[in-house]
Amino acid sequence: MNAGNESPLKVRSARDALALLARKVYERFGPESLPLIQDVCGKLGRSVGERMREDLPDGNLKTVGKAFSEGASRRNNPVDIIELTDTIFHIKGYRCNLGLKDTYRELCVAMMAMDRGIFEGATGEKIDLKILRSLAAGDSCCEIVFELSKWENSV
DSSP: OOTTSOOOOOOOSHHHHHHHHHHHHHHHHGGGGHHHHHHHHHHHHHHHHHHHHHTSSOOOHHHHHHHHHHHHHHTTOOEEEEEEOSSEEEEEESSOTTSOTTSOHHHHHHHTHHHHHHHHHHHSSOEEEEEEEOGGGTOSSEEEEEEEOSSOOOO
């Protein structure tokens, strides 16, 4: 892993700045910083998702997943959609917009609260997130599943 190396992430947006700050905080303060990072990323994601929902015809997971993948393509980070239904959005991605490739899987998990928050804000539903593979852990891709929670369907 690239622990302590300078991040290749260029800061071109507030999201880039948050990603770089989270990485530096994690490298300085270690695992005890992860709940704070996760909390802030989740709040940012929910805010983005709520604004996203205003531009969508509905808050169905399928609609939100399609809009999310189109946004990723516009940011030059296209994803392969493995499954897209009313209850599951399963994707693979090959570039980390958070600058975490070959770094820290646990930081990836904390920061992915942002994407889970986007889906929760846009759908108005509780979302379960599974990270099956992660570029941060040295895997060849990120493989992620967003699924409507079976336990609680109201954010």
